[in-house]
Amino acid sequence: MKKALEIFLGILTAMGGFVEIGELVFSVDGGAKFGYSLLWVVIVGTVGIMTYGEMSGRIAAVTSQPVFFLIRQRAGYAAGLTTLLAALAVSLLTCAAEIGGVAIILKLLFGGNYFLLVIIALVFFLTVVWFLSFQAIERVFGLLGLLILVFVAAAFYLDNNWSQIASGFVPNLPAVETSKDYLVYFYFVVALLSSLMLPYETYFYAAGALEDGWNPSDVNLNRVIVIIGFAFGALLAVALVVVGASYFKPMLIEPQLPGTVALAPASVFGKVGLILGLLGMFFAFGGAAIENALSGAYNTAHFLGWTWGKFRPPKDAPRFHLAWILIFLIATLVILTGVDPVQVVEYSVIFSVVILPLTYAPMLSVANDPDEMGPHVNGILAKSLGWFYLILLSIAAVAALPLLVITNGGKG
Amino acid sequence: MRTRDRNFWIQTAVIAAVIASLVAVFAYSETKPLKADELAVQIADLRSLCSSGKKMFEQKASGELTDAFFANQIELMHDNVTSLREDLDTSNAEPNLRNALGRSRELAARVDVAFYRLSENGLSEQAAVEAGGLVEPLKQLEDQLKQEAEK
Numbered sequence: 001m002k003k004a005l006e007i008f009l010g011i012l013t014a015m016g017g018f019v020e021i022g023e024l025v026f027s028v029d030g031g032a033k034f035g036y037s038l039l040w041v042v043i044v045g046t047v048g049i050m051t052y053g054e055m056s057g058r059i060a061a062v063t064s065q066p067v068f069f070l071i072r073q074r075a076g077y078a079a080g081l082t083t084l085l086a087a088l089a090v091s092l093l094t095c096a097a098e099i100g101g102v103a104i105i106l107k108l109l110f111g112g113n114y115f116l117l118v119i120i121a122l123v124f125f126l127t128v129v130w131f132l133s134f135q136a137i138e139r140v141f142g143l144l145g146l147l148i149l150v151f152v153a154a155a156f157y158l159d160n161n162w163s164q165i166a167s168g169f170v171p172n173l174p175a176v177e178t179s180k181d182y183l184v185y186f187y188f189v190v191a192l193l194s195s196l197m198l199p200y201e202t203y204f205y206a207a208g209a210l211e212d213g214w215n216p217s218d219v220n221l222n223r224v225i226v227i228i229g230f231a232f233g234a235l236l237a238v239a240l241v242v243v244g245a246s247y248f249k250p251m252l253i254e255p256q257l258p259g260t261v262a263l264a265p266a267s268v269f270g271k272v273g274l275i276l277g278l279l280g281m282f283f284a285f286g287g288a289a290i291e292n293a294l295s296g297a298y299n300t301a302h303f304l305g306w307t308w309g310k311f312r313p314p315k316d317a318p319r320f321h322l323a324w325i326l327i328f329l330i331a332t333l334v335i336l337t338g339v340d341p342v343q344v345v346e347y348s349v350i351f352s353v354v355i356l357p358l359t360y361a362p363m364l365s366v367a368n369d370p371d372e373m374g375p376h377v378n379g380i381l382a383k384s385l386g387w388f389y390l391i392l393l394s395i396a397a398v399a400a401l402p403l404l405v406i407t408n409g410g411k412g
Numbered sequence: 413m414r415t416r417d418r419n420f421w422i423q424t425a426v427i428a429a430v431i432a433s434l435v436a437v438f439a440y441s442e443t444k445p446l447k448a449d450e451l452a453v454q455i456a457d458l459r460s461l462c463s464s465g466k467k468m469f470e471q472k473a474s475g476e477l478t479d480a481f482f483a484n485q486i487e488l489m490h491d492n493v494t495s496l497r498e499d500l501d502t503s504n505a506e507p508n509l510r511n512a513l514g515r516s517r518e519l520a521a522r523v524d525v526a527f528y529r530l531s532e533n534g535l536s537e538q539a540a541v542e543a544g545g546l547v548e549p550l551k552q553l554e555d556q557l558k559q560e561a562e563k
Contacts, residue, residue: 254460259485266476411453
Protein backbone atom coordinates (compact mmCIF):
# COMPACT_ATOMS: atom_id res chain seq x y z
CA MET A 1 0.00 0.00 0.00
CA LYS A 2 2.80 2.35 0.97
CA LYS A 3 4.68 1.48 -2.24
CA ALA A 4 1.56 2.08 -4.36
CA LEU A 5 1.06 5.48 -2.74
CA GLU A 6 4.72 6.30 -3.33
CA ILE A 7 4.37 5.39 -7.03
CA PHE A 8 1.13 7.37 -7.37
CA LEU A 9 2.57 10.47 -5.72
CA GLY A 10 5.79 10.10 -7.69
CA ILE A 11 3.86 10.01 -10.97
CA LEU A 12 1.75 13.04 -10.04
CA THR A 13 4.84 14.93 -8.89
CA ALA A 14 6.73 14.16 -12.11
CA MET A 15 3.68 15.27 -14.09
CA GLY A 16 3.10 18.47 -12.10
CA GLY A 17 6.77 19.41 -12.32
CA PHE A 18 6.94 18.88 -16.08
CA VAL A 19 6.07 22.39 -17.25
CA GLU A 20 8.12 25.52 -16.55
CA ILE A 21 8.11 29.01 -18.03
CA GLY A 22 10.30 28.13 -21.05
CA GLU A 23 8.16 25.21 -22.08
CA LEU A 24 5.00 27.24 -21.54
CA VAL A 25 6.21 30.08 -23.75
CA PHE A 26 7.70 27.91 -26.52
CA SER A 27 4.74 25.52 -26.64
CA VAL A 28 1.99 28.16 -26.81
CA ASP A 29 3.96 30.54 -29.02
CA GLY A 30 4.96 27.65 -31.28
CA GLY A 31 1.31 26.60 -31.60
CA ALA A 32 0.29 30.20 -32.35
CA LYS A 33 2.93 30.45 -35.09
CA PHE A 34 2.85 26.99 -36.69
CA GLY A 35 -0.43 25.41 -35.63
CA TYR A 36 -0.22 21.70 -34.82
CA SER A 37 3.00 21.21 -36.80
CA LEU A 38 5.18 21.08 -33.69
CA LEU A 39 3.25 18.37 -31.85
CA TRP A 40 5.64 15.64 -33.03
CA VAL A 41 8.50 17.47 -31.29
CA VAL A 42 6.67 17.05 -27.96
CA ILE A 43 6.66 13.29 -28.48
CA VAL A 44 10.32 13.18 -29.54
CA GLY A 45 11.35 15.35 -26.57
CA THR A 46 9.26 13.38 -24.10
CA VAL A 47 10.74 10.03 -25.14
CA GLY A 48 14.18 11.69 -24.88
CA ILE A 49 13.67 12.94 -21.33
CA MET A 50 12.14 9.57 -20.39
CA THR A 51 15.25 7.82 -21.74
CA TYR A 52 17.77 9.96 -19.87
CA GLY A 53 15.55 10.55 -16.81
CA GLU A 54 15.19 6.79 -16.36
CA MET A 55 18.92 6.32 -16.92
CA SER A 56 19.87 8.99 -14.36
CA GLY A 57 17.51 7.52 -11.73
CA ARG A 58 18.77 3.99 -12.39
CA ILE A 59 22.42 5.07 -12.17
CA ALA A 60 21.70 6.83 -8.86
CA ALA A 61 19.84 3.79 -7.49
CA VAL A 62 22.52 1.27 -8.55
CA THR A 63 25.79 3.17 -8.03
CA SER A 64 24.63 5.63 -5.32
CA GLN A 65 26.77 8.16 -7.19
CA PRO A 66 25.57 11.59 -8.27
CA VAL A 67 25.58 12.74 -11.91
CA PHE A 68 28.42 15.25 -11.67
CA PHE A 69 30.67 12.89 -9.78
CA LEU A 70 30.32 10.50 -12.71
CA ILE A 71 30.79 13.28 -15.28
CA ARG A 72 34.07 14.22 -13.60
CA GLN A 73 35.10 10.57 -13.40
CA ARG A 74 34.29 9.80 -17.05
CA ALA A 75 35.03 13.07 -18.85
CA GLY A 76 38.02 14.19 -16.77
CA TYR A 77 38.48 17.32 -14.65
CA ALA A 78 38.79 19.93 -17.42
CA ALA A 79 35.83 18.75 -19.53
CA GLY A 80 33.84 18.12 -16.35
CA LEU A 81 34.55 21.63 -15.07
CA THR A 82 33.47 23.12 -18.41
CA THR A 83 30.20 21.15 -18.21
CA LEU A 84 29.70 22.22 -14.59
CA LEU A 85 30.21 25.93 -15.38
CA ALA A 86 27.89 25.73 -18.39
CA ALA A 87 25.26 23.85 -16.34
CA LEU A 88 25.55 26.42 -13.55
CA ALA A 89 25.09 29.30 -16.01
CA VAL A 90 21.99 27.66 -17.48
CA SER A 91 20.54 26.85 -14.02
CA LEU A 92 21.18 30.42 -12.93
CA LEU A 93 19.47 31.90 -15.99
CA THR A 94 16.54 29.48 -15.75
CA CYS A 95 16.16 30.18 -12.03
CA ALA A 96 16.20 33.93 -12.77
CA ALA A 97 13.51 33.53 -15.42
CA GLU A 98 11.31 31.45 -13.10
CA ILE A 99 11.65 34.01 -10.28
CA GLY A 100 10.65 36.75 -12.74
CA GLY A 101 7.75 34.57 -13.91
CA VAL A 102 6.56 34.07 -10.34
CA ALA A 103 6.74 37.84 -9.72
CA ILE A 104 4.65 38.44 -12.86
CA ILE A 105 2.04 35.91 -11.69
CA LEU A 106 1.89 37.57 -8.24
CA LYS A 107 1.40 40.93 -9.98
CA LEU A 108 -1.44 39.53 -12.09
CA LEU A 109 -3.11 38.01 -9.02
CA PHE A 110 -2.68 40.82 -6.50
CA GLY A 111 -1.10 43.84 -8.23
CA GLY A 112 1.87 45.78 -6.84
CA ASN A 113 5.33 46.85 -7.87
CA TYR A 114 7.07 44.21 -9.98
CA PHE A 115 10.50 44.68 -8.41
CA LEU A 116 9.06 44.49 -4.90
CA LEU A 117 7.30 41.26 -5.92
CA VAL A 118 10.63 39.86 -7.16
CA ILE A 119 12.06 40.46 -3.65
CA ILE A 120 8.96 38.88 -2.06
CA ALA A 121 9.38 35.86 -4.36
CA LEU A 122 13.03 35.56 -3.27
CA VAL A 123 12.10 35.65 0.43
CA PHE A 124 9.37 33.07 -0.23
CA PHE A 125 11.80 30.69 -1.96
CA LEU A 126 14.52 31.07 0.67
CA THR A 127 11.98 30.38 3.42
CA VAL A 128 10.47 27.38 1.66
CA VAL A 129 13.79 25.72 0.84
CA TRP A 130 15.26 26.47 4.27
CA PHE A 131 12.35 25.05 6.29
CA LEU A 132 10.76 22.34 4.12
CA SER A 133 12.25 18.89 3.54
CA PHE A 134 13.22 17.76 0.06
CA GLN A 135 10.20 15.45 -0.14
CA ALA A 136 7.81 18.18 1.01
CA ILE A 137 9.14 20.65 -1.57
CA GLU A 138 8.88 18.05 -4.32
CA ARG A 139 5.34 17.05 -3.39
CA VAL A 140 3.89 20.52 -2.64
CA PHE A 141 5.12 22.13 -5.86
CA GLY A 142 4.64 19.03 -7.99
CA LEU A 143 1.09 18.40 -6.84
CA LEU A 144 -0.06 22.04 -6.84
CA GLY A 145 1.59 22.45 -10.23
CA LEU A 146 -1.10 20.06 -11.44
CA LEU A 147 -3.50 23.03 -11.37
CA ILE A 148 -2.01 23.76 -14.77
CA LEU A 149 -4.15 20.83 -15.98
CA VAL A 150 -6.79 23.51 -16.55
CA PHE A 151 -4.99 24.05 -19.89
CA VAL A 152 -5.68 20.44 -20.86
CA ALA A 153 -9.38 20.94 -20.11
CA ALA A 154 -9.34 24.24 -22.02
CA ALA A 155 -7.66 22.61 -25.02
CA PHE A 156 -10.31 19.90 -25.00
CA TYR A 157 -13.14 22.47 -25.01
CA LEU A 158 -11.50 24.83 -27.49
CA ASP A 159 -10.59 22.28 -30.12
CA ASN A 160 -12.06 18.99 -31.27
CA ASN A 161 -10.39 18.92 -34.64
CA TRP A 162 -8.89 15.53 -33.83
CA SER A 163 -7.75 14.59 -37.34
CA GLN A 164 -5.73 17.79 -37.69
CA ILE A 165 -4.31 17.37 -34.20
CA ALA A 166 -3.36 13.76 -35.00
CA SER A 167 -1.60 14.83 -38.20
CA GLY A 168 0.67 17.09 -36.12
CA PHE A 169 2.20 14.05 -34.43
CA VAL A 170 3.81 13.05 -37.72
CA PRO A 171 7.01 15.01 -38.49
CA ASN A 172 6.09 17.62 -41.12
CA LEU A 173 6.90 21.02 -42.56
CA PRO A 174 4.16 23.63 -42.06
CA ALA A 175 2.78 25.93 -44.74
CA VAL A 176 4.62 29.23 -44.23
CA GLU A 177 4.65 32.69 -45.81
CA THR A 178 8.37 33.13 -46.46
CA SER A 179 11.41 30.89 -46.79
CA LYS A 180 12.87 32.38 -43.59
CA ASP A 181 9.85 31.06 -41.71
CA TYR A 182 11.28 27.57 -42.19
CA LEU A 183 14.32 28.62 -40.19
CA VAL A 184 12.01 30.00 -37.50
CA TYR A 185 10.22 26.64 -37.52
CA PHE A 186 13.52 24.78 -37.03
CA TYR A 187 14.41 27.23 -34.25
CA PHE A 188 11.16 26.27 -32.52
CA VAL A 189 11.87 22.56 -33.08
CA VAL A 190 15.26 22.94 -31.35
CA ALA A 191 13.89 25.19 -28.59
CA LEU A 192 10.90 22.99 -27.81
CA LEU A 193 13.10 19.89 -27.79
CA SER A 194 15.50 21.63 -25.43
CA SER A 195 12.74 22.93 -23.14
CA LEU A 196 11.40 19.37 -22.82
CA MET A 197 14.85 17.95 -22.08
CA LEU A 198 16.31 20.71 -19.88
CA PRO A 199 19.41 19.27 -18.17
CA TYR A 200 18.39 20.31 -14.66
CA GLU A 201 15.51 17.83 -14.84
CA THR A 202 17.89 14.86 -14.86
CA TYR A 203 20.30 16.41 -12.31
CA PHE A 204 17.46 17.10 -9.92
CA TYR A 205 15.75 13.78 -10.49
CA ALA A 206 18.98 11.82 -9.79
CA ALA A 207 19.78 13.97 -6.75
CA GLY A 208 16.23 13.31 -5.50
CA ALA A 209 16.77 9.56 -5.87
CA LEU A 210 19.89 9.85 -3.70
CA GLU A 211 18.09 12.09 -1.18
CA ASP A 212 15.35 9.44 -0.95
CA GLY A 213 17.98 6.72 -0.42
CA TRP A 214 17.09 4.66 -3.49
CA ASN A 215 18.90 1.34 -3.99
CA PRO A 216 18.85 -1.27 -6.80
CA SER A 217 15.45 -2.53 -5.60
CA ASP A 218 13.98 0.86 -6.68
CA VAL A 219 14.93 0.45 -10.35
CA ASN A 220 11.39 -0.58 -11.32
CA LEU A 221 9.83 2.20 -9.23
CA ASN A 222 12.10 4.63 -11.10
CA ARG A 223 10.99 3.23 -14.46
CA VAL A 224 7.27 3.48 -13.67
CA ILE A 225 7.52 7.03 -12.30
CA VAL A 226 9.54 8.30 -15.25
CA ILE A 227 7.53 6.64 -18.01
CA ILE A 228 4.02 7.31 -16.70
CA GLY A 229 4.77 10.66 -15.02
CA PHE A 230 6.55 12.13 -18.04
CA ALA A 231 3.95 10.71 -20.46
CA PHE A 232 1.19 12.53 -18.57
CA GLY A 233 3.46 15.59 -18.42
CA ALA A 234 3.70 15.46 -22.20
CA LEU A 235 -0.08 15.66 -22.30
CA LEU A 236 0.26 19.12 -20.73
CA ALA A 237 2.81 20.17 -23.34
CA VAL A 238 0.53 18.89 -26.12
CA ALA A 239 -2.39 20.84 -24.61
CA LEU A 240 -0.30 24.02 -24.60
CA VAL A 241 0.56 23.63 -28.30
CA VAL A 242 -3.13 22.93 -29.09
CA VAL A 243 -4.21 26.02 -27.12
CA GLY A 244 -1.71 28.09 -29.10
CA ALA A 245 -2.91 26.66 -32.41
CA SER A 246 -6.65 26.71 -31.80
CA TYR A 247 -7.12 29.78 -29.62
CA PHE A 248 -4.33 32.26 -30.30
CA LYS A 249 -3.36 31.59 -33.93
CA PRO A 250 -6.72 32.60 -35.49
CA MET A 251 -6.58 35.90 -33.56
CA LEU A 252 -2.99 36.62 -34.73
CA ILE A 253 -1.79 36.61 -31.11
CA GLU A 254 1.68 35.24 -30.36
CA PRO A 255 1.71 35.15 -26.55
CA GLN A 256 4.94 36.45 -25.05
CA LEU A 257 3.64 37.05 -21.52
CA PRO A 258 2.40 34.34 -19.12
CA GLY A 259 -0.74 36.43 -18.52
CA THR A 260 -1.66 36.29 -22.20
CA VAL A 261 -1.52 32.48 -22.07
CA ALA A 262 -4.00 32.54 -19.16
CA LEU A 263 -6.63 34.13 -21.42
CA ALA A 264 -7.34 30.68 -22.92
CA PRO A 265 -8.65 28.93 -19.75
CA ALA A 266 -10.44 32.18 -18.83
CA SER A 267 -12.32 32.07 -22.13
CA VAL A 268 -13.63 28.58 -21.30
CA PHE A 269 -14.07 28.60 -17.52
CA GLY A 270 -14.26 32.33 -16.76
CA LYS A 271 -12.58 33.75 -13.66
CA VAL A 272 -12.18 30.27 -12.12
CA GLY A 273 -10.20 29.14 -15.17
CA LEU A 274 -8.09 32.29 -15.02
CA ILE A 275 -7.23 31.85 -11.33
CA LEU A 276 -6.52 28.11 -11.72
CA GLY A 277 -4.27 28.81 -14.71
CA LEU A 278 -2.36 31.52 -12.83
CA LEU A 279 -1.99 29.41 -9.67
CA GLY A 280 -0.85 26.43 -11.75
CA MET A 281 1.79 28.64 -13.36
CA PHE A 282 2.83 29.99 -9.93
CA PHE A 283 3.57 26.52 -8.58
CA ALA A 284 5.05 25.22 -11.85
CA PHE A 285 7.45 28.21 -12.16
CA GLY A 286 8.14 28.17 -8.41
CA GLY A 287 8.97 24.48 -8.46
CA ALA A 288 11.31 24.99 -11.42
CA ALA A 289 13.06 27.92 -9.65
CA ILE A 290 13.73 25.74 -6.60
CA GLU A 291 14.83 22.75 -8.70
CA ASN A 292 17.31 24.92 -10.60
CA ALA A 293 18.78 26.50 -7.46
CA LEU A 294 19.12 23.11 -5.77
CA SER A 295 20.47 21.49 -8.97
CA GLY A 296 23.21 24.12 -9.12
CA ALA A 297 24.13 23.42 -5.50
CA TYR A 298 24.00 19.62 -5.96
CA ASN A 299 26.12 19.74 -9.12
CA THR A 300 28.79 21.95 -7.54
CA ALA A 301 28.91 19.86 -4.37
CA HIS A 302 29.03 16.58 -6.29
CA PHE A 303 31.77 17.79 -8.61
CA LEU A 304 33.95 19.30 -5.88
CA GLY A 305 33.31 16.53 -3.37
CA TRP A 306 31.60 18.69 -0.75
CA THR A 307 29.27 17.25 1.87
CA TRP A 308 25.83 17.73 0.43
CA GLY A 309 22.15 17.00 0.92
CA LYS A 310 18.96 18.78 1.78
CA PHE A 311 18.48 16.12 4.47
CA ARG A 312 21.59 17.45 6.24
CA PRO A 313 21.19 20.53 8.44
CA PRO A 314 23.13 23.62 7.28
CA LYS A 315 25.80 23.19 9.95
CA ASP A 316 26.64 19.74 8.52
CA ALA A 317 26.71 20.80 4.84
CA PRO A 318 27.40 24.56 4.99
CA ARG A 319 28.87 24.96 1.49
CA PHE A 320 25.97 23.12 -0.14
CA HIS A 321 23.38 25.28 1.64
CA LEU A 322 25.35 28.44 0.92
CA ALA A 323 25.47 27.47 -2.78
CA TRP A 324 21.69 27.31 -3.30
CA ILE A 325 21.21 30.54 -1.33
CA LEU A 326 23.81 32.26 -3.55
CA ILE A 327 22.14 30.95 -6.72
CA PHE A 328 18.81 32.40 -5.59
CA LEU A 329 20.46 35.73 -4.72
CA ILE A 330 22.38 36.04 -8.01
CA ALA A 331 19.32 34.97 -10.04
CA THR A 332 17.26 37.64 -8.28
CA LEU A 333 19.90 40.27 -9.03
CA VAL A 334 19.75 39.30 -12.72
CA ILE A 335 15.97 39.85 -12.75
CA LEU A 336 16.24 43.10 -10.76
CA THR A 337 18.29 44.59 -13.62
CA GLY A 338 14.94 44.79 -15.44
CA VAL A 339 15.55 42.12 -18.09
CA ASP A 340 12.45 40.44 -19.46
CA PRO A 341 12.15 36.97 -17.80
CA VAL A 342 10.70 35.48 -20.98
CA GLN A 343 13.72 36.64 -22.99
CA VAL A 344 16.04 35.25 -20.31
CA VAL A 345 14.37 31.85 -20.48
CA GLU A 346 14.52 31.84 -24.27
CA TYR A 347 18.29 32.26 -24.10
CA SER A 348 18.66 29.71 -21.29
CA VAL A 349 16.65 27.13 -23.23
CA ILE A 350 18.80 27.59 -26.33
CA PHE A 351 22.06 27.48 -24.36
CA SER A 352 20.79 24.37 -22.56
CA VAL A 353 20.74 22.39 -25.76
CA VAL A 354 24.43 23.19 -26.24
CA ILE A 355 25.35 21.51 -22.93
CA LEU A 356 22.93 18.60 -23.18
CA PRO A 357 25.33 16.29 -25.07
CA LEU A 358 28.10 17.11 -22.53
CA THR A 359 25.78 15.97 -19.74
CA TYR A 360 24.26 12.96 -21.41
CA ALA A 361 27.39 11.42 -22.97
CA PRO A 362 29.03 10.49 -19.61
CA MET A 363 25.63 9.34 -18.31
CA LEU A 364 25.22 7.01 -21.30
CA SER A 365 28.78 5.76 -20.87
CA VAL A 366 28.10 4.78 -17.22
CA ALA A 367 24.70 3.22 -17.96
CA ASN A 368 26.30 1.14 -20.76
CA ASP A 369 29.10 -0.09 -18.48
CA PRO A 370 28.38 -3.59 -17.08
CA ASP A 371 31.18 -3.26 -14.49
CA GLU A 372 29.46 -0.21 -13.00
CA MET A 373 25.81 -1.22 -13.45
CA GLY A 374 25.90 -5.00 -13.08
CA PRO A 375 22.57 -6.59 -14.03
CA HIS A 376 21.00 -3.11 -14.41
CA VAL A 377 23.21 -2.16 -17.38
CA ASN A 378 21.42 -0.58 -20.38
CA GLY A 379 19.46 -3.08 -22.48
CA ILE A 380 19.27 -2.86 -26.26
CA LEU A 381 16.33 -0.39 -26.17
CA ALA A 382 17.88 2.01 -23.64
CA LYS A 383 21.23 1.81 -25.44
CA SER A 384 19.70 2.48 -28.89
CA LEU A 385 17.53 5.34 -27.63
CA GLY A 386 20.47 6.76 -25.67
CA TRP A 387 22.69 6.87 -28.77
CA PHE A 388 19.87 8.19 -30.98
CA TYR A 389 19.19 11.11 -28.63
CA LEU A 390 22.86 11.84 -28.09
CA ILE A 391 23.34 12.20 -31.86
CA LEU A 392 20.10 14.18 -32.24
CA LEU A 393 21.03 16.56 -29.42
CA SER A 394 24.54 17.00 -30.79
CA ILE A 395 23.05 18.10 -34.13
CA ALA A 396 20.61 20.39 -32.30
CA ALA A 397 23.49 21.79 -30.21
CA VAL A 398 25.43 22.75 -33.34
CA ALA A 399 22.35 24.33 -34.96
CA ALA A 400 21.02 26.15 -31.87
CA LEU A 401 23.17 29.28 -31.75
CA PRO A 402 23.18 30.00 -35.52
CA LEU A 403 19.38 29.60 -35.56
CA LEU A 404 19.08 31.95 -32.56
CA VAL A 405 21.05 34.65 -34.40
CA ILE A 406 19.59 34.17 -37.90
CA THR A 407 15.96 34.14 -36.73
CA ASN A 408 16.28 37.07 -34.29
CA GLY A 409 15.52 34.79 -31.37
CA GLY A 410 12.79 32.92 -33.22
CA LYS A 411 10.88 36.06 -34.23
CA GLY A 412 11.62 35.97 -37.91
CA MET B 413 58.87 30.64 -21.54
CA ARG B 414 57.62 27.32 -20.18
CA THR B 415 54.95 25.41 -22.13
CA ARG B 416 52.47 25.81 -19.26
CA ASP B 417 52.93 29.61 -19.19
CA ARG B 418 52.68 29.82 -22.96
CA ASN B 419 49.44 27.80 -22.96
CA PHE B 420 48.03 30.08 -20.28
CA TRP B 421 48.70 33.20 -22.37
CA ILE B 422 47.34 31.58 -25.52
CA GLN B 423 44.11 30.59 -23.72
CA THR B 424 43.79 34.08 -22.19
CA ALA B 425 44.28 35.69 -25.61
CA VAL B 426 41.68 33.42 -27.22
CA ILE B 427 39.10 34.14 -24.48
CA ALA B 428 39.82 37.90 -24.72
CA ALA B 429 39.42 37.77 -28.51
CA VAL B 430 36.10 35.92 -28.22
CA ILE B 431 34.78 38.42 -25.65
CA ALA B 432 35.96 41.39 -27.77
CA SER B 433 34.26 39.87 -30.86
CA LEU B 434 30.99 39.39 -28.96
CA VAL B 435 31.09 43.00 -27.71
CA ALA B 436 31.82 44.23 -31.26
CA VAL B 437 28.96 42.16 -32.73
CA PHE B 438 26.59 43.43 -30.03
CA ALA B 439 27.63 47.07 -30.56
CA TYR B 440 27.24 46.72 -34.32
CA SER B 441 23.81 45.08 -34.06
CA GLU B 442 22.61 47.87 -31.77
CA THR B 443 23.65 50.67 -34.10
CA LYS B 444 23.26 49.28 -37.62
CA PRO B 445 20.23 50.31 -39.71
CA LEU B 446 17.22 47.99 -39.46
CA LYS B 447 16.63 45.52 -42.27
CA ALA B 448 13.16 44.67 -43.53
CA ASP B 449 12.92 41.40 -41.58
CA GLU B 450 14.03 43.08 -38.34
CA LEU B 451 11.43 45.81 -38.77
CA ALA B 452 8.81 43.14 -39.53
CA VAL B 453 9.60 41.46 -36.17
CA GLN B 454 8.80 44.66 -34.27
CA ILE B 455 5.61 45.22 -36.24
CA ALA B 456 4.57 41.61 -35.57
CA ASP B 457 5.03 42.19 -31.83
CA LEU B 458 2.84 45.31 -32.01
CA ARG B 459 0.20 43.44 -34.02
CA SER B 460 0.11 40.62 -31.48
CA LEU B 461 -0.15 43.06 -28.56
CA CYS B 462 -3.01 44.97 -30.25
CA SER B 463 -4.97 41.81 -30.87
CA SER B 464 -4.38 40.68 -27.25
CA GLY B 465 -5.56 44.06 -25.97
CA LYS B 466 -8.78 43.84 -27.97
CA LYS B 467 -9.41 40.26 -26.84
CA MET B 468 -8.76 41.15 -23.20
CA PHE B 469 -11.26 43.99 -23.38
CA GLU B 470 -13.90 41.59 -24.74
CA GLN B 471 -13.15 39.02 -22.05
CA LYS B 472 -13.23 41.70 -19.35
CA ALA B 473 -16.58 42.95 -20.63
CA SER B 474 -18.04 39.43 -20.46
CA GLY B 475 -16.82 38.96 -16.86
CA GLU B 476 -14.10 36.40 -17.57
CA LEU B 477 -11.21 38.40 -16.08
CA THR B 478 -10.58 39.83 -12.62
CA ASP B 479 -10.00 43.57 -12.23
CA ALA B 480 -6.49 43.01 -10.84
CA PHE B 481 -5.52 40.73 -13.73
CA PHE B 482 -6.85 43.10 -16.38
CA ALA B 483 -5.21 46.22 -14.95
CA ASN B 484 -1.82 44.58 -14.37
CA GLN B 485 -1.69 42.65 -17.63
CA ILE B 486 -2.54 45.81 -19.58
CA GLU B 487 0.20 47.63 -17.67
CA LEU B 488 2.76 44.95 -18.63
CA MET B 489 1.61 45.03 -22.24
CA HIS B 490 1.73 48.83 -22.29
CA ASP B 491 5.34 48.68 -21.05
CA ASN B 492 6.17 46.39 -23.99
CA VAL B 493 4.40 48.70 -26.46
CA THR B 494 6.25 51.74 -25.10
CA SER B 495 9.56 49.93 -25.34
CA LEU B 496 8.84 48.94 -28.97
CA ARG B 497 7.77 52.50 -29.85
CA GLU B 498 10.93 53.96 -28.31
CA ASP B 499 13.07 51.44 -30.21
CA LEU B 500 11.40 52.43 -33.47
CA ASP B 501 11.75 56.14 -32.72
CA THR B 502 15.48 55.83 -32.14
CA SER B 503 16.30 53.30 -34.89
CA ASN B 504 17.51 53.91 -38.41
CA ALA B 505 16.44 51.78 -41.32
CA GLU B 506 18.06 50.97 -44.65
CA PRO B 507 17.41 53.72 -47.25
CA ASN B 508 14.69 51.75 -49.12
CA LEU B 509 12.75 51.31 -45.86
CA ARG B 510 12.44 54.97 -44.84
CA ASN B 511 8.71 55.12 -45.69
CA ALA B 512 8.03 51.83 -43.94
CA LEU B 513 9.89 53.04 -40.85
CA GLY B 514 7.84 56.25 -40.85
CA ARG B 515 4.61 54.26 -41.10
CA SER B 516 5.84 51.92 -38.33
CA ARG B 517 6.49 54.86 -36.03
CA GLU B 518 3.07 56.31 -36.75
CA LEU B 519 1.29 53.02 -36.03
CA ALA B 520 3.40 52.39 -32.91
CA ALA B 521 2.43 55.82 -31.56
CA ARG B 522 -1.26 55.01 -32.11
CA VAL B 523 -0.89 51.63 -30.37
CA ASP B 524 0.84 53.35 -27.47
CA VAL B 525 -2.03 55.83 -27.12
CA ALA B 526 -4.64 53.05 -27.26
CA PHE B 527 -2.85 51.09 -24.51
CA TYR B 528 -2.39 54.23 -22.44
CA ARG B 529 -6.16 54.77 -22.60
CA LEU B 530 -6.85 51.13 -21.74
CA SER B 531 -4.50 51.32 -18.77
CA GLU B 532 -6.16 54.53 -17.58
CA ASN B 533 -9.69 53.23 -18.11
CA GLY B 534 -10.21 49.52 -18.68
CA LEU B 535 -13.82 50.17 -19.74
CA SER B 536 -12.80 52.44 -22.61
CA GLU B 537 -14.46 50.76 -25.57
CA GLN B 538 -13.03 53.44 -27.83
CA ALA B 539 -9.46 52.42 -26.84
CA ALA B 540 -10.25 48.73 -27.41
CA VAL B 541 -11.74 49.49 -30.83
CA GLU B 542 -8.69 51.60 -31.68
CA ALA B 543 -6.33 48.76 -30.64
CA GLY B 544 -8.39 46.19 -32.58
CA GLY B 545 -8.55 48.44 -35.63
CA LEU B 546 -4.76 48.61 -35.77
CA VAL B 547 -4.30 44.84 -36.14
CA GLU B 548 -5.09 44.83 -39.86
CA PRO B 549 -2.84 47.75 -40.92
CA LEU B 550 -0.01 46.34 -38.82
CA LYS B 551 -0.45 42.92 -40.44
CA GLN B 552 -0.39 44.51 -43.91
CA LEU B 553 2.81 46.38 -43.10
CA GLU B 554 4.36 43.22 -41.63
CA ASP B 555 3.53 41.21 -44.78
CA GLN B 556 4.90 43.99 -46.99
CA LEU B 557 8.16 44.03 -45.03
CA LYS B 558 8.45 40.24 -45.15
CA GLN B 559 8.05 40.33 -48.93
CA GLU B 560 10.69 43.05 -49.10
CA ALA B 561 13.02 40.85 -47.04
CA GLU B 562 12.47 37.94 -49.43
CA LYS B 563 13.77 39.95 -52.40
